[in-house]
Every structure is written in structure tokens, then in C-alpha cells.
Amino acid sequence: MSATASHDDLVEYGFRRVIITVTAVLCALLEIVDTTIVNVALTDMRGSLGATLTDVAWVITAYAIANVIVIPMTSWLSQQFGRRNYFAVSIVIFTVSSFLCGNATNIWELVVFRFIQGLGGGALLVTAQTIITESYPAAKRGMAQAIYGMGVIVGPTLGPPLGGYLVEHYSWPYIFYINIPLGIIATFLTLTYVRSPKYAEKLKSNQVDWWGIVFLASFIGSLQFVLEHGQQDDWFEDTTIIVLSVVSVLGLLAFIWRELTYAHPIVNLKVLNDGNLRVGTFMCFILGFGLYGSTLIIPIYTQQILGWTATEAGMLLIPGSITTAIMMPIIGNLIQKGVPQTYMVALGFLIFFFFTLWMHNAMTPDTGEEHLFWPLILRGIGLGLLFVPITTMALSTLQGRSIGEGAAFTGMMRQLGGSFGIAIITTFITRLGQEHRVALGAHLDVNRVEVQDRVHQLQQGFMAKGFSANNALEKAYQVLDFGLTKQSTVMAYMDIFLYLGVLFLCCIPIILFIRRGKNKVDPAEAMH
Template identity: 65%
Template sequence: MQDDSLVEYGARRFIITITAILCALLEIVDTTIVNVALPEMKGNLGSTLSEVGWVITAYAIGNVIIVPMTSWLSQQFGRRNYFAASILIFTLFSFMCGNATNLWELVGFRFLQGVGGGALLVTSQTIITESYPLAKRSMAQAIYGLGVIIGPTLGPPLGGYIVDNYSWPFIFYINIPIGIIAAIMTIQFVRSPKFSEKRSVSDVDWFGIALLAITVGSLQFILERGQEDDWFDSSTIIMFTASAILGFVFFIWRELTFRYPIVELRVLKNGNLRLGTIMSFILGFGLYGSTFIVPLYTQTILGWTALESGALMIPAALTTAVMMPIIGKLLTAGVKQQYLVAGGLLLFFIYSFWGYKILTPDTGKDAFFWMLIVRGMGLGMLFIPITSLALSTLKGQEIGQGAAFTGMMRQLGGSFGVASITTFMANKNVDYATNLASKFDASSLMVQQRIEGLKNMFISKGLAPDVALQSAYQTLRYSVTKQAAVLSYMDVFLYLGLMFLFCIPFILLVKERKSKEKIDVGEMMH
């Protein structure tokens, strides 16, 4: 039987739902809103692009370290108190980030903002799940999913608008009024479950906390900085890889042998949660990977502004918003979760393959519209079924532990996605550029005619013949580089699509076991 003591009704449930979604949005928008402001921060704070990248890395590290600990911290301090404290920490350090006077001050504040933010996502998911009766759980996940899916898409256009019209500190200041309102509503309306016992200080798994911080902090560092530092050619990356592997091995040993582990790994005995955790990783890979690559392509290849690139993603986000309640109703009506996940994966394959087909050095705006609508539909079909599948057979405090696992894997999937795509594209770029350049034979009549034509064009614009010739060669080199970049983007779309297609039979194969577990859920409801 599930614990019904936290189920809410009427206006109270509505207020709690809005509060939780506000907090989820705060956290997720802040993950992506900074991306478009990095060039301005770089200029204002007098730092290099690789240094200013730490503004994103520090937040992600703070985030990933705290997520697996949220269930334990909720138990320690009471969920409402912990949730309210997290909102206030996030809000306070948003203010501090806006007031930072140098880069490393900003990086430190971003880390602490990430520590506050990490709890918002997972705890808001647990609060929404427990506020709804079991029969309406899928609808609860649909409502929560709106914030998680729309958040990454809202970040870039909102950040672009703020940077274009105000200045970068305002991307942090915008959190302050929302954070204060959310904290007041949490203290007023959210209830804490009655946990069986609190731990004394001597029972706290301090060693587990340290190992967790070392493991996920090192892993996040490798993913964020690996490409820039040439991966294993860098002694720093090798050192962090060793600390991530050793930290992980000792962390698993510690959590399975300590009386009161900081992360309850035994909850992964649940087959549904294991599958949901793997699928959350793949979802994060696709969600953050595609949110990262489309604006990057439109800005670097097509020369769009940050605001134009961000705005391109809005119709797809609205499509997802429309899909969410429909999928929630289908699940409530008894449609099998794995069928919806398979459908979502197929739509994601179609979206990726579509992207592979339309990319050119000058693709028009209209070409993206329907492709991104398909992506929006695919995300709608993936998020809720995966989350409800993962949490469907969990009870009581297991729900919080399960939500922490799926949340952490989604974040790590996103980090892996962005890091893999960056590395893959850098390598492909070099290969394609070398390959294309080798085809430009200087003695070829066609190449000579092209150079001559470009040279004459530059002379007609008033350049001296020798300068015009240099400009012609420069233009030719630029077109080779651009074409190589477009071919790299095409490959990313193709391989992302194939990854999603490959997952479909795996999801459908688990049908028999899932249907058995569905009966168990049905029995729980009676």
C-alpha cells in the first residue's frame, strides 16, 4: 500500500503543484540561461572563453553532487525545511552571482547556487508525486514534466533577451522574486512525511558524502573540460579520471556496507527503477544534446543571434506542453508505458534523421519548424512514461530515492551528451576539412577558375590585385571549413538518431516483465 497521508486535494494541491513547478523551472532555466551570456561575461570579467566556461561547470558540479543526497537530507531535516532552505540558498547565491566582481568569485557563487538548485528538481518531483493519489500519478508526472522539458528551451531565448536589453547580472537577479515567492509558498503549504527516525551526527555517512563528491565532481570535470584539454594527453584529465574511478569503486563498497548509507543503492533492486534510470540517462543525452546542438548550428553556421536561435525552439516546447496532459491521460487509461517510450524514441529518430537531411551551409528558418515539432512530440512521449515507469512500483521514501536516481542520471546523460557531441564534432571537423582540402588541386582548372572569379570580384570592390588574390584564397579556405562543420553536424544528427532507434527493441523486449509488475501495481491500488 502507498502512504496516502500526503495526498492533497482541491486548491491546496493546485498551489503545491505550482510551487513545485516554479522551483523545477528555476533550477532548469538556470542551467541553460547562462550559455548565451558567456561572451558578455568574458568581456566584463576580463577572462578567456575556457575560464568563463567554469561558470557552467561549477553549477553542474554543485548540482550533481547534491542530487543523490536529497532523499537523505529530506529525512534528516524534514522535507519542507530542506526544500525551503534549498530555495533560499539558490536565491541568495543568485543575488551574489549578479554582484560578483571577478570570475572566480562568480564561479564559487555558481557552485553554491548549484548546491541549492540540485535539490529543487528532485524534491519538487517527489512532492508532486506524493500529492496525487496513485491512480493520478501519471498526470502528476505530466504536470511536473512541463517544467523539466520546457526549462532548457526557455533558457536561451530568455537569456538572449536579457543580455540584449539589459546586462548579464540580470539573468541571476530574475531568480530573486520567484525564489522568495516559492519559499513562502513552500513554508505555508508543503507538508513533510513522517520519517521513522533521524540519525545522530556519528551515524552520518560523512565518508560516503566525501566519496560521492569526489566521484561526481571528477566525472563532471572530465566531461566538461576533456575536449578542451585534449582528453588523456592532459595529466590533469588522467588524474581526475583516476579519482573518479577509485571514488566510484569505494563509494559503492561504502554504501553497500555502511549501516546508514547516504545513497540507498538497494532501491535499484526494483526492475522498473533500473530500466527507468537507464532510459533517463538516454533521455538526458537526447534532450540536452539536441538543445545544445541546434542553437550552436544556427549561431555558428547560419549567423543567427542568440535570441533568434532560442526563439526557434519555442514552438517545439509548446508542442511538448500540449502533449504532456494527453500522454498523462493515455497512461491513466492503461496504455502500456513501454509502447509510449518506443513511440517517443521512434519520433526522436525521425527528428534526428530529418536534421541530417536538411542541414546545409545556408538552411532557411522554415526548414526547422516541422522537424522541431516532431522533437517536441517525441520528448512528450518519453519524459512521463519513463518517469512513471521508474517510480511506479516504489512506495514511501523509496519514491524520493528513485526520483534522485532518475534525476541524477538525466543530468549525467546531458553532460555525457554535450561532451560526446563536442568531442565527436571536433574530431570529425578535422577529418572532413583535411579530406575536402585534399580535393582542391591547385592545378585543377575548376579550382583556378573559382580563384580567378573570386579575385576579380574583390578587385571590383577596390582591392589591389595581390590583396584580392589573398582574399580569394581566404574565402575558399573559409568555405571548406564551413562545409566540414556542416558535415560534422549532419553526422551528429545521424548518430543520435541511430542511438534512439537502437533502444526501441530493448524497450519492447521488457514487455512481459512489465505487465506482471503492472498487475502488482493494480493489486496495490485495491
């Protein structure tokens, strides 16, 4: 009774509710936009900071790892410091670290500041939803979730084109500087209008699962380093890789033991006793793996191989994102009408398989926008069929407090899947690219008549531009080498999409293990 009263006390009306809604949606947008805005700037970051593709991928994964670590801690931090104070401090951390990201002088400074930014941003998405929900009376909670949900959908849509525009017309640091004025406004509005609930019980500092946090961070951080640097450091031939692999395994085992035995675990693993949640979290991991992985590949492919500008690369993703936004209310209505989520998820995975197969066949060194438009529309449809149904299906047999714990778990696993996907995909791009280069190089025998004719043709072209015979010959071989590298990289991208498609196709039979839940779950829960 007291808990209900406490939540009712937070209901706002009129101007205050409008301001609180705008503030919360703004903060959610900041967090989501910064997840995708860097994708189209990776090429420019590599050039200005002198980083490799593997190194620059850490700009994305560091942010995602920090999100995963801090999300399970959000509930305790809100209780300990008050939701308003915690929310405001998170915005400040996010804003200050954005400034530091823009001023980074090397890739590892940028990675560290992005990790700090992720610690601040991790609280924004979860807490913003809670603030909006509690600001509306029970009868209008559906409207509140619709407003918040549209913000969540618009965020990924805005990120790539906004990032592309800023990179093309200014420079990549401005993708971080844009957060500063918005962060200052959000902090002021939060301190002025947002209120904290009166918590009936606060965890004491000695009850915090510090060891759980340490074990979780050591497991994720070590594993991520192994995935990112294993290829370039020759995997288990390198001492550092071996040591961190051991740390990762021990960290995982220690984390599982700690969470199952501690009275106040940072992540309640016991909720995984529910079969639907186990299957759902696995599929969330796969969804994050494929979703974030394909989002990473497409901008790099269009800029690096096709020579597009950052803005053009970002604009390419807009139609598919709009398609997903259109799909969301349709899927919500279908769920409310009782259409089984298993059918939607199976269809969604099948559509994602066709998307990856289409991309595999469409990718060439000269692919045009018209060849990528419809595959990305198909991807948008598949994403709409997967995002909310997977989570509501995972939560369908949970009740009470377990629903919230399960929702947080699925969100965390989706983020982890994205981190693993980016790390593994960048590693495979390097390895597969090298393999294809060796295979293609075997056909470039200088003794073959076709190769000699091509070299001679190129040499004559350079000589016509005023180069000497020797310089022209050298440039002719450089052109052949560049073409070889370009083609081998495209073939690596094609392989990645094919492997992702097989992965999605293999997920369809797993849905057979899902049992129909008796209780209805609000689709809004899926937005965690």
C-alpha cells in the same frame, strides 16, 4: 498511522494553498528555466569571457553535476533541518549565486558560481513537488500533480526564448539577474506559508554517508573533467588526464562498495536488483544524453553557422516544447487506460531516430527556419512519448519506499546522461570538425583551375571595393578558409546527429527486457 496523520496535517485550503502552490511552482520554474536559459547565451559568454566552446560547456555541466550530487542528499537535509528551512536556504543559495554568476569576470568564476547555484537548485525541483503534493488532500492529488507537471513542461519552453530576449536586448548576465527578485519573493513566501512535517526519526550527523558523497563527487567530477578536456589535452598523453581517470575509476568502485555496505547509504543501489529499474535507468541515461545534447547543438548551430540572433535561436525551440506539453496529458491518459509503456517508449525512440536523421539531412551552412520547424515538432512528439513512460515503466515493478528511491535514481541518471552527453558531444564536435577540415582542405589545391578561378573572382570583388591587389588576394584566401571551417563544422554537427540517431535506434531492442508490472504507478512519479 502517525506518518499518515503527519502528512494530513500539512493539507492546506483556500488562500494558503494557492500561495503555497504558486511558491512551489515558481521555485520549480526557476530551477528548470536555469537549466536551459544559458544555452542561447553561450556564444555571447564565449565572446565576453574569452572562452572556448569546450570551456563554456562547463557552465551547463557544472550546474547539472551539482544537481546530481545534491538530489540524493535532499531527503536527509530535509529531515535534519526541517523542510521549510531547507527549502528557504536552498532558494537563498540559488538567488545569491545567481547574482555572483552575473558578476563573474572570467569563465571559471562563472563555472564555480554555477556549481553553487546547482547545489541550491537541486533541492528546489524535488522539494517543490513534495510540498505541493502534501498541501492537497488525497482526492485532489491528481490536480496538484497536473499543476506541477505543467510548470515542469513550461520551464524548458521559457528558457531559450527568455534567454535570447535578455541576451539580445541587454546582455548575458541578465539571464541570472532575473532570478534575484523572484528568489526574494519565493524566500519570503516560503518562510511565511510553507510548513514542515514532524519527522518521526532524524538521522544523526554521524550517520550521514559523507564518504559516499565524497566518492560520488570524485567519480563524477573527475570523469567530467576527463571528458571535457581529454580532446584538447591529447587524452592519455597528458598526466592530469591519466591521474583523473584513475581517480574516477577508483571513486566509482569505492562509491559502489560504500553504498552496498553502509547502513544509511546516500544512494540505495540495492533497489537496482529490480530488472525493470535497471533497464529504465539506462534508458533515462540515454534520454538525457540525447535530449540535453541536441538542445546544446541547435542554438550553437543557428547562431554560429546561420548567424541568427539569440532570440531567434530561442524562439525556434518553442513549437517543439509546446508539442511536448500537449502530448503529456494525452500520454498520461493512455497510461491510465492500460496502454503498455513499452509500445510508447519504442515508438518514442523510433521517432527520435527519424528526428536526428531529418536534422542530419537538413543541416547546411544556409539552412532556413522552415527546414528546422518540422524536425523539432517531431522531436517534441518523441520527447512526449519517452519522458513519462520511461520512468513509469522503470518503477512498474517496485513497491512502497522503493518507488521513491527508484524515481530519484532515474532522475539522477537522466541528469548524468545530460552531463555526459554535453561533454562527449562538444569533444566530438572539435575532433570531427578537425577531421573534416583536413579532408576538405585536401580538395582546395591552389593549382586546380576551379580553385584559382574562385580566388580570382573573390580578389576582383575586393579590389572593386577599393582594396589593393595584395590585400584583396589575402582577403580572398581568408574567405576560402572561413568557408572551409564553416562547412567542416556543419559536417561535424551532421555526424553528431547521425550517431545520436543510431544510439536511439539501438535502444529499441533493450525494451524487450522489460516485464509488465502488476502494480500501477502514478505518472506523477515520473516528474521527479
